[in-house]
Amino acid sequence: MKTNSKYYFILVFLCFSCWAIGQETQASSDKAKLLLKKAGQSFMKLETRASLDYAQKALILATKKNDNLTASKAYNLIGLNFEEFSDYKKAIEYYNKGLVLANKVNNDTVKGWLNNNLGNIYCYRKINFKKGIEHYLEGLKYSIKHNDEYEIMFSKLNIGSAYFAVQDFKNGIKYFNDIKEFIEKGDNIEAKISLFSNFGLYYNQINDNKNAEKYYLKAVQYSEKNDKELINSNIADVYHDFSNFYYKIKNFEKAHYYLLKHDELQDNIYNEARSDEVKNLGLQIQQDEIIRKIEQIEKERQIQEEKLQANRIFIILVAVIFLILLMYLISLVRNNRFKAKLNKELKSANCELLEAKEKAEEASQLKTQFISTISHELRTPLYGVVGITEIILEEHKELKNSPHLKSLQFSAKYLLALVNDVLKVYKMEENQVVLKDMVFNIQDELTTIKDSMQFLALRNNNQITIQVSNEIPNTLIGDKIRLSQILINLISNSLKFTENGRVEIKVDLLAKINNNCEIKFQVIDNGIGIPKEYQNRVFEKFVQVYRKESDYQGTGLGLTIVKKLVDLFNGTIDLKSEEGKGTTVTFVIHVSADNEKAKSIINDIKVDLAVKRSYNILVVEDNKINQVVTKRLLENHNIICEIVDDGYAALELVEQKEFDAILMDINMPLINGFETSKLMREKGIKTPIIAVTAFDRQDIETQIIDAKIDEVIVKPFDSHKLFETIIRLVD
Secondary structure (H helix, E strand, C coil): CCCCCCHHHHHHHHHHHHHHCCCCCCCCCHHHHHHHHHHHHHHHCCCHHHHHHHHHHHHHHHHHCCCHHHHHHHHHHHHHHHHHCCCHHHHHHHHHHHHHHHHHHCCHHHHHHHHHHHHHHHHHCCCCHHHHHHHHHHHHHHHHHCCCHHHHHHHHHHHHHHHHHCCCHHHHHHHHHHHHHHHHHCCCHHHHHHHHHHHHHHHHHCCCHHHHHHHHHHHHHHHCCCCCHHHHHHHHHHHHHHHHHHHHCCCHHHHHHHHHHHHHHHHHHCCHHHHHHHHHHHHHHHHHHHHHHHHHHHHHHHHHHHHHHHHHHHHHHHHHHHHHHHHHHHHHHHCHHHHHHHHHHHHHHHHHHHHHHHHHHHHHHHHHHHHHHHHHHHHHHHHHHHHHHHHHHHHCHHHCCCHHHHHHHHHHHHHHHHHHHHHHHHCCCCCCCCCCCEEECHHHHHHHHHHHCHHHHHHCCCEEEEEECCCCCCCEEECHHHHHHHHHHHHHHHHHCCCCCEEEEEEEEEEEECCEEEEEEEEEECCCCCCHHHCCCCCCCCCCCCCCCCCCCCCCCHHHHHHHHHHHCCCEEEEEEECCCEEEEEEEEEEECCHHHHHHHHHHHCCCCCCCCCCEEEEECCCHHHHHHHHHHHHCCCCEEEEECCHHHHHHHHHHCCCCEEEECCCCCCCCHHHHHHHHHHCCCCCCEEEEECCCHHHCHHHHHHCCCCEEEECCCCHHHHHHHHHHHHC
């Protein structure tokens, strides 16, 4: 039994359609492309001489230009012509040549065509069905990789037909069922003929004569609509199978009718003149192949001669280099005494450098100690400010929407973040700033910033205006604290250097791809401007523009921090200014507008911190203000606490009473928190200890581990985090 369809015809037709509309953009010349297009059109009309002539010319051009992609397509077309006229050995030879070149350029599309054509010739010509199916499956892999529905359809038609050819109808019918609906809805006549004729064959094999005749008639119906001469060979097979079917059911009249149609169509396609023509053209192509191989050998010989010449030159160069090295060696010997003297001087210099290095390391340690001390001393009072603000909000619900209290809370948190970032400018290598995902609204954030900066605006009689584009989503995800730092630095600079003027904040959406937003911020003032010679240096550390009219003070780190924070957002920043007219600072950042992620973040934030039972907490803290703040925060959440001033008092108390958790300050007189925690653990006390400190965690990580402290919270802290930590460690 033979396969009912030659689907590679369809694949070639698709291939040439792609060339005709210019979708191949490889290095082959326009002339070779045109020749291949003509070859394909001739092949579709079974004009074999013209098709092979055009393909051969295209192959010659591609070979001269080392255009492997175009050459592989030409070999594919030559193989198709030979296969059509039964010279299968040559067809396989040219397909394999094309596949070698397609693999070199790693073109999946052409590899798919060639594998399908090899599968056709092995299966359709009954040469090796197993090998043919392997090629079909390889072609299907490339079709699926590129999600090419038509290529997938034809590959599955081929595989199903191959299984039918070896009487494996169980595996074959699965492939036809996969694509049946797709083909029936489509308008590809060739595919319909092949599908329906195979279903006719399937039902014929299982003796379902009614359905067999139904699908054979469908195949004949679409065969009569065909206007492509190339497909006639497939139609001839349909007539032959239909004739066999009628013969089987003893309808000899119809069997004879379709057998005559098969013979008539077959004689028209495979006439002797065409076959002789293909054989003669094949001999010409083989001759040209031999000539190309001879030319290739000549080229390789020339390359070898060039390599030999290059080797001669290399030997001469090696000799020259050897002489130069010999002269250099003599020079080294002559200068040995001079170098000995220099070595003594270098040793002396090295001693001085070592001493300088030790002093620099000592200075670096002092700086680190200074930064750590400053960090602690700044954060300790800030804990009082932040804590008291939260207490006021907790105890006086009526002040929840007070803009003054909001500004105080915002400013305190901003000051804390600013202190951290100023310190991190000097500890950038070990203390990297990491952005956090927070849900925010740009309009609300800008309004809060405007309210907090209003006092500075009034001092210089300035106005602050906000203009936010309606295109920007209401809910965004990003580090709003870092964004606020950028804006506050820029706005405060504008307000400082502007009098009786205005500061505009404009926000626009540049692009929104999926949930990623590219947002442009502009801070525009009409102040005194920046001299041109300073504009390229304003983002450097400690750079302050000298002004004759006024004496502006500051650290010179504001714009440095701005630049580093913009970089963290993967953004860009630009400054334009003109003396006497004002300054415009533009920065672009990337944030997310993923609503699902925003909901997830909000749900994570809204943790139920309701006290499920009564907790008894020991607070070890020497600072009186911090004692008040911590005590009030805990009591407002129905947590009982006792406070002691130093570590020794804490040690006595834990031996007398049991506590659910201990909040341990680190920097205390008499005995610090680390030593206190160590002594507690030595006494066998397993109560969770939470270090509450103004030191950076990374500065005390080793001591935390040694003291067996369970958790660290850095002051000033978010009360939400404190209660979450207590509940997590105790429960």
